[in-house]
Amino acid sequence: MTTHPQLGPWIHRPLVAVDPDQVPFWDGLKKHEFHLCRCRLCGRDWFPFTVCRDHDDIPRIDDMEWVATSGRGKVFATTVVHQVIDADFLDEVPYVLAIIELDEGPLFPARLVECDPDAISIDDRVEVVYVDSDAGHTLPLFRPEPL
Numbered sequence: 001m002t003t004h005p006q007l008g009p010w011i012h013r014p015l016v017a018v019d020p021d022q023v024p025f026w027d028g029l030k031k032h033e034f035h036l037c038r039c040r041l042c043g044r045d046w047f048p049f050t051v052c053r054d055h056d057d058i059p060r061i062d063d064m065e066w067v068a069t070s071g072r073g074k075v076f077a078t079t080v081v082h083q084v085i086d087a088d089f090l091d092e093v094p095y096v097l098a099i100i101e102l103d104e105g106p107l108f109p110a111r112l113v114e115c116d117p118d119a120i121s122i123d124d125r126v127e128v129v130y131v132d133s134d135a136g137h138t139l140p141l142f143r144p145e146p147l
Contacts, residue, residue: 073102079097081093112142112144125144
């Protein structure tokens with residue numbers, strides 16, 4: 001199992017209420033692949049949507065496919081968490097929550113790791129880090145790309 005020294009026991013909690021349409025995303029993460037839902041008609045990638053909204057008629061589900069993508073992008077927005085309610089996060093503050101603009105286009109909410117929270121800036125390049133949980137799932141976190 002991949003572990004991460006900055007993360008507490010919360011990573012081993014089971015996933016709850018996973019949308020059945022998103023199961024291929026979570027299955028891809030288990031293989032350390034970052035999947036997005038791609039429209040076969042225009043090639044646009046989506047998350048969490050499983051249909052393309054760029055057509056006059058909404059494409060059929062058969063017009064969409066889950067594909068492995070780069071798992072890279074740039075920081076679109078951030079917030080630094082300094083206080084927590086859940087004790088499983090207590091040893092991790094301060095930490096960064098971010099919206100990542102993936103290279104393929106969609107925005108993706110994520111936790112940033114392996115970084116100084118005060119040193120993260122908008123447009124910083126980031127890459128996915130796969131963290132395997134004892135609960136049987138893999139979490140997609142992001143870290144700054146190496147220079």
